[in-house]
Amino acid sequence: MSAVRGGFSSRLGFILAAAGSAVGLGNIWGFPTQTASNGGAAFVLVYLVLAFCLAYPAFMAELLIGRYGQANAVTSMEKMSRNLWQKRFAFIVGFGGIICAALILSFYGILAGWMMSYAIEPVTSLLGYSEASSWLTSQSITRNLIFTALFMMLTISIIRRGVEDGIEKWSKRLMPMLIGLLILLIIYVFTLEGSREGFVAYLNPDISRIFEPDLLISALGQAFFSLSLGTSVMVIYGSYISKKENLVTLGAQVTLIDVSIAFLAGLLIIPSMYVAQSQGVAIFSDEGALISGPNLVFDVLPSLFDGMGAIGLFVGFGFFVLMSIAALTSSISMLEGPVSFVVERHNIERKRATTFIGFGIFVTSALIVLNFDALFGLVISISTVYGQPLIAMLCCVFVGWIWQRSGILAEIKLGNDTVEHSLFWKIWPWYTKFICPSAIAIVFYHSL
Numbered sequence: 156m157s158a159v160r161g162g163f164s165s166r167l168g169f170i171l172a173a174a175g176s177a178v179g180l181g182n183i184w185g186f187p188t189q190t191a192s193n194g195g196a197a198f199v200l201v202y203l204v205l206a207f208c209l210a211y212p213a214f215m216a217e218l219l220i221g222r223y224g225q226a227n228a229v230t231s232m233e234k235m236s237r238n239l240w241q242k243r244f245a246f247i248v249g250f251g252g253i254i255c256a257a258l259i260l261s262f263y264g265i266l267a268g269w270m271m272s273y274a275i276e277p278v279t280s281l282l283g284y285s286e287a288s289s290w291l292t293s294q295s296i297t298r299n300l301i302f303t304a305l306f307m308m309l310t311i312s313i314i315r316r317g318v319e320d321g322i323e324k325w326s327k328r329l330m331p332m333l334i335g336l337l338i339l340l341i342i343y344v345f346t347l348e349g350s351r352e353g354f355v356a357y358l359n360p361d362i363s364r365i366f367e368p369d370l371l372i373s374a375l376g377q378a379f380f381s382l383s384l385g386t387s388v389m390v391i392y393g394s395y396i397s398k399k400e401n402l403v404t405l406g407a408q409v410t411l412i413d414v415s416i417a418f419l420a421g422l423l424i425i426p427s428m429y430v431a432q433s434q435g436v437a438i439f440s441d442e443g444a445l446i447s448g449p450n451l452v453f454d455v456l457p458s459l460f461d462g463m464g465a466i467g468l469f470v471g472f473g474f475f476v477l478m479s480i481a482a483l484t485s486s487i488s489m490l491e492g493p494v495s496f497v498v499e500r501h502n503i504e505r506k507r508a509t510t511f512i513g514f515g516i517f518v519t520s521a522l523i524v525l526n527f528d529a530l531f532g533l534v535i536s537i538s539t540v541y542g543q544p545l546i547a548m549l550c551c552v553f554v555g556w557i558w559q560r561s562g563i564l565a566e567i568k569l570g571n572d573t574v575e576h577s578l579f580w581k582i583w584p585w586y587t588k589f590i591c592p593s594a595i596a597i598v599f600y601h602s603l
């Protein structure tokens with residue numbers, strides 16, 4: 156069956172593809188912005204703890220569901236269900252995740268389109284096309300439609316090729332480029348005046364802020380978004396992993412990569428903000444609050460790059476190419492959720508299904524672009540603030556309360572004979588059953 160369905164050809168292929176899904180605008184744009192607005196190093200510390208203690212166990216639940224079911228999220232969960240009621244519940248959770256992935260892609264494509272237009276701007280500047288440059292960096296319906304369409308076409312062309320030739324091959328190429336570019340930029344920023352202060356703000360936590368409710372809630376939400384939970388994505392990626400692999404360590408490795416890249420992105424952006432500040436750009440208000448908020452990347456960084464003179468064009472180009480790459484390896488995973496569902500359940504050929512669904516999502520993006528003020532924030536909050544935590548919580552409930560413990564153990568033992576005696580098996584089932592759903596429920600409640 157797996158030969159027909161396709162699957163990752165190697166362990167590295169899976170790690171890079173899953174890490175590619177996890178690492179995206181959430182890490183490189185969301186995490187530094189949240190860090191800057193939530194007390195710097197204190198946020199980083201809480202995020203690290205929550206990512207490993209809560210997001211990782213929920214991530215394991217999704218991977219296990221997929222590998223057991225060897226199918227899309229709905230079919231996988233239905234396979235674990237023992238009665239009609241459970242099957243209905245499986246459908247709601249699985250299909251809810253798929254819709255959530257499609258909705259996230261519809262706004263993510265717009266954001267990623269901005270990243271692409273900001274990546275091209277240094278090129279037009281270098282060539283002296285100043286009108287083109289200002290068109291590329293100003294909000295307009297035409298620009299947004301064109302770049303969202305371009306980004307969606309890239310996403311569709313990779314997913315049309317399937318798992319091994321599309322997702323795996325491209326994640327293997329794009330992920331190392333991303334990490335390399337990040338490290339080079341960090342080294343560069345390190346040489347600039349003002350960056351020291353940024354490193355201190357980033358690495359030296361103010362312990363008194365650690366238990367602030369806002370900080371805790373933002374950090375937990377960020378960890379779930381970052382690991383792509385509650386969207387069926389990790390279920391379907393789990394279904395492409397061979398039964399010979401040790402899921403416990405694979406999951407831990409992906410979590411480690413995701414967290415490390417967020418950490419690296421912070422190491423680049425927080426000091427960059429302080430460099431900009433030392434060059435006279437207003438970043439923090441007198442009370443210490445972040446002025447640009449979500450626009451940080453688009454407002455402050457280009458002006459930082461401008462201040463660098465000619466080299467700034469290259470740094471700006473590198474940075475926004477990096478953002479576009481990160482967005483692409485995430486968007487392909489979002490499209491795979493709905494595509495695998497339609498291919499497997501309705502027996503439609505992959506290429507047709509991909510084009511059709513990709514086009515449908517693009518139409519949704521176009522609607523958002525045309526009604527930006529009313530829809531952009533709304534779609535983000537429906538999908539990420541409400542949808543993701545709710546569905547991730549239901550996945551944990553599914554594994555903890557519906558799937559039989561012996562079934563879970565049998566699945567997890569494949570590729571990991573000794574797991575029964577490990578610390579993971581002593582803690583994780585209990586954790587997934589009680590702690591994860593309650594903790595997510597608390598976040599969900601607060602977001603309401």
Ligand code: PHE
Nearest residue numbers: 177179180181182380381383
């Ligand atoms: N994890 C991705 C990021 O950090 C976003 C994402 C969410 C990807 C949901 C897939 C599904 O940007």
